[in-house]
Amino acid sequence: MNKLTIAVMLVAALALTACDKNKRFGDDALGAGAAGIAAGSASDPTSPAYFNQTIGDRVLFAVDQSTLSPEAQDVLTKQAAWLTENPEYSAIIEGHADEQGTREYNLALGARRASSVQDFLIDRGVAPARLKTISYGKERPLAICSDESCYNQNRRAVTVLTAGAGV
Template sequence: MTGFRITALAAVVVLVAACTSPLNDGNAVDLNGTGAGALGSVSDPTSIAYFQEAIGDRILFTVDQSTLSDEARAVLDAQAVWLMQNPEYSAVIEGHADEQGTTDYNLALGARRANAVREYLVLRGVAGNRLKVVSYGKERPVEVCSEESCYARNRRAVTVLSGALTG
């Protein structure tokens, strides 16, 4: 038992080192989807601020569902009228879920919710090419408690306007 004998040469392994550039403020910016300063004034009925405050930019869903309640339809009816009166805007409809559920499933559920809104708006006359959808699943809660009061506000679809930045 003297000495060692080399019998095998294993593979080369590559390790990746850190990204050393300064990190920006993160990916949690702007939960309402609109940049500050571009909202305009609530008193201007063609502004994003007016759409958010007076029309209502979001609707809520029950647990694990994507059906539109009567209340939701009333909000979307008003959204549709406003969008047709303000054709310079386009919108991304964000679908969200509460935290009760797995990441993948909640992404798919958020897609269902966002699409339910899009289809309803199109049915009410808004041109489909003005409306995109995106699902955030459970990635972007607006409320952080782990109770139904918070979950109810997180199960939402938000119509986020873009375009016509000068209002």
């Protein structure tokens, strides 16, 4: 059952279809870098692979925080420039929290994190209509140990590219 779902998702990703919401969600569940579109070579600066790997598709946060560190701002400045130069893509920003916290609070915290990334990208010139946010709270950790070495990877906001000029 689980394997079947995964196979379906990979096929969808390879076929470069516009992201179905449920399937894209599954991509992140696999810890596959949350790439809605896995295409091109990382050496091609117009490719989603370049965005995901070379620029970096995610920023990390301190415990309970949604403020952007200087490093995060650096990544997001490059993300904004890439999005400006590649108007055929839009993005869904996923906000996540680590497991230290109650379910509802973490949903709200994930939304805060996604929103602060969205605000930053808009401030750097990305059209608001191209950006959407979604919070997964603590529901989709990337690293699954129960200490800070995993928690700091899970407190993240991931910019997931989607095909099309508007979300």
